[in-house]
Each structure stands twice: as C-alpha cells, then as structure tokens.
Amino acid sequence: MSAPLSAPQPIDAALANEAATRGAVTHKAVQNTRLGIWLMIATTLVFAAQDGISRHLGSAYPVTMVVMVRFWFFALFVMALAARSEGGLRAAARSHFPWVQLARGLILVAEIAVMVLAFVKLGLIEAHAVFACYPLLVAALSGPILGEKVGWRRWTAILVGALGVLIILQPGFGVFSPWSLVALLAAAMFAVYGLLTRYVARKDSASVSFFWTGVVAAVAVTPFGLMHWTWMTPADWGWMAVLCCTAVLGHWLLIKAFAVAEASAIQPFAYLQLVWASAIGLVLFGESLRINVAIGAGIVVAAGVFTLWRQRLREKAALRAA
Known part of the structure; x- marks a missing residue:
C-alpha cells in the first residue's frame, strides 16, 4: 500500500485504497474532493485525540498492557468483519505471503508500542514532529524494498527532510533528548510496515x-501485556473504551475519505494531525513548542508534501501512458 500520511495507528491503507478503487470503478460520478478533504481532516482530529488518550494511559499504566487491550478490540473488530464477508474467516486468513503478513503485524504492534512510549517520554509535539518524516522514509526505502525508481527530485526532498529532522533533534546540543531517536525508530518501522503492505497487496x-x-x-x-497487567481505575477503563472506539471511527473516516476522493489530493491534509496533536500537547499536557521543533517540522512537512506532489505527477503520467 501507499502508506497514508497520518500518525502511527493500525491503519491498513490497502483497505482504504481498495475502497477507493471500488468507488472509482462503480461510482465515478460521486467523486467529491471537498468532502474527501473534510473527511481526512476529521480523521486527523480523531487520531490526534487517540494519541492524547494513549499518552494519558501510557503515563499511568504499562505501555504493553495499553497496546494489548487496544489490539484485543481491534482483533475482534477485524474478525467480525471477516466473519461477515464472503468466505468467512478462512478466506480472510488465506494469504499468498504469510511470512510477510506475519512480519507486518509484528512490526506494526512494536511500532505502536514504541510510539506510545515516545508520547510519554518526549511529548506529543516533539514525537509527532519527528514522526512526520516517515513518508520521506517510505520514498527512500521504496527502492530497496519494492524495486521502485526514486528520482533525483525525490532524493533531494528526502535530504531536505533529513535536514529538518536534524534541526528538530539538535544533535550535539545540550537540549538533545535521546527519546527523539525512539520517535525516529517508530517512523522507520511504520515506513517499513507501509512498504510491506504495498508488497503483499500485489496478490493479497x-x-x-x-x-x-x-x-x-x-x-x-x-x-x-499480561506480564505487566495492572488494573485500571473505572475512569481510565472509560478512556480505554474511547481509545478503542476512536480507532474504529478513524478507520471508517479514512476509508470513506479515500472512497470519495483521489488519495494524492487529500493525503497532504493528513499532516494536520501534527497541528491537532500539538494543540492537545500544549493545552492538556502543558508541553512547550521549541522554535527548532517548529522550524524543523515545517521543513519536514514541506518536503513530504513535495514528494506527494511528485508522486501525483507520476501517477498521472502513468495513466496517460496507459
């Protein structure tokens, strides 16, 4: 799949892309870019709220336990969807790439645990600022993993984005936090997850x-998660329920967005999650926005939007050639 430009959530963009393809084939007349943009904005709001709840719960309880409960709900959700689909659970489990699918699941759950840890240790603002570089990592790794050609313009954008990350991290300065590298690790893991999903989408x-x-x-x-099980307060069980429900709501909004508008037209708006998450960090968690983080994040986002624009041009050229 082409990894959606959103935060580290268990989003399977292949599902969104399939929905978009079905919509393009059967409902070309209902393509609505404006609606798609608003749906993407709503998606970023939901996922930013989810990140805030994850930060709260991860600060009070073991991260592995929080992620475990979240994925229990997610697994029940996908199993219920599969059971109602043609072929049932057996068809859903039949993969042409079982080992790659296994690797995808392992990488994703590890990435989410790492990112929640970054939220707790680094804060929402700086964790998201660093993580914003993951689309650039997708572009950089698409060559060795998928054999795709990366032109000099996209390599230039990748290098500019790397400069932005360095501005955020400030290596060699006293304010440098090693936890920033945790967020960078999460971005790299999510990029690999996205590329592997694009790989299995060739047949699965x-x-x-x-x-x-x-x-x-x-x-x-x-x-x-069971190894570190800790009973939550009733209020926090309520927040956990909200966390699980927002995951489903976010998936639904994302799929609807890709179904009514071209991905290349709405993906840049996914960067708004950085804005919403920063606002939550400032208002609810008392975080601060350092000037180097704001400048670096701006550079990373600009480089990412440029790569999206170049990807859109390539897709249009391929359609004309076909």
Whole structure:
C-alpha cells in the first residue's frame, strides 16, 4: 500500500485504497474532493485525540498492557468483519505471503508500542514532529524494498527532510533528548510496515491484510501485556473504551475519505494531525513548542508534501501512458 500520511495507528491503507478503487470503478460520478478533504481532516482530529488518550494511559499504566487491550478490540473488530464477508474467516486468513503478513503485524504492534512510549517520554509535539518524516522514509526505502525508481527530485526532498529532522533533534546540543531517536525508530518501522503492505497487496486482498494485521498484532503483544497487567481505575477503563472506539471511527473516516476522493489530493491534509496533536500537547499536557521543533517540522512537512506532489505527477503520467 501507499502508506497514508497520518500518525502511527493500525491503519491498513490497502483497505482504504481498495475502497477507493471500488468507488472509482462503480461510482465515478460521486467523486467529491471537498468532502474527501473534510473527511481526512476529521480523521486527523480523531487520531490526534487517540494519541492524547494513549499518552494519558501510557503515563499511568504499562505501555504493553495499553497496546494489548487496544489490539484485543481491534482483533475482534477485524474478525467480525471477516466473519461477515464472503468466505468467512478462512478466506480472510488465506494469504499468498504469510511470512510477510506475519512480519507486518509484528512490526506494526512494536511500532505502536514504541510510539506510545515516545508520547510519554518526549511529548506529543516533539514525537509527532519527528514522526512526520516517515513518508520521506517510505520514498527512500521504496527502492530497496519494492524495486521502485526514486528520482533525483525525490532524493533531494528526502535530504531536505533529513535536514529538518536534524534541526528538530539538535544533535550535539545540550537540549538533545535521546527519546527523539525512539520517535525516529517508530517512523522507520511504520515506513517499513507501509512498504510491506504495498508488497503483499500485489496478490493479497485488502481484507486479508486487514485480518492479519489485527490478529497477528493482538497475539504477539498479549504475552507482554499480561506480564505487566495492572488494573485500571473505572475512569481510565472509560478512556480505554474511547481509545478503542476512536480507532474504529478513524478507520471508517479514512476509508470513506479515500472512497470519495483521489488519495494524492487529500493525503497532504493528513499532516494536520501534527497541528491537532500539538494543540492537545500544549493545552492538556502543558508541553512547550521549541522554535527548532517548529522550524524543523515545517521543513519536514514541506518536503513530504513535495514528494506527494511528485508522486501525483507520476501517477498521472502513468495513466496517460496507459
């Protein structure tokens, strides 16, 4: 799949892309870019709220336990979807790339745990600022992983984005936080997850990838979550329920956005999650916005939008050639 430009959530963009393809084939007349933009903005708001809740719960309880409960709900959700689909659970579990699907699930659950840890240790603002570089990592790694050609313009954007990350991290200065590297690790893991999802999408349907993502991640994290089980307060169980429900709502909004508008037209708006998450960090968690973080994040986002623009030009050229 082409990884959606959103935050580290268990989003299977292959599912969104499949929905978009169906919409393009059967409902060309209902393509609505304006609606798609608003749906993407709503998606970023929901996921930013989810990140705030994850930061709250991850500060009070073991991260592995929070991620475990979240993926239990997610696994039940994808299994219920599969059971109601043609072929049932057996069809959803039938993959042409079982080992790659296994790797996807493991990488995703590890990435989410790492990113929640970054939220707790680094804060929403700086964690998201660093993570914003992941689309550039997708572009850089698409060559060695998928064999795609990356032109000099995109390589230039990748290098500019790397400069932005360095401005955020400020290596060699006293204010440098090693936890920034945790957010950078999460970005790299999510980039690999996205590229592997694009790889399996060559033969596996989106519903198969969605099923494997939820089930593998839930199974993988359960031993670690149970090892650190801690009973939550009733109020925090309520926040956990909201966290699980926002994940489903966010997925639904994202899929609807891709179904009514071209991905290349609405993906840049996914960067708004950085804005919403920063606002939550400032208002609710008392975080501060350092000038180097604001400048670096701006450079990273600009480089990412440029790569999206170049990708859109390539897609249009390919359609004309076809």
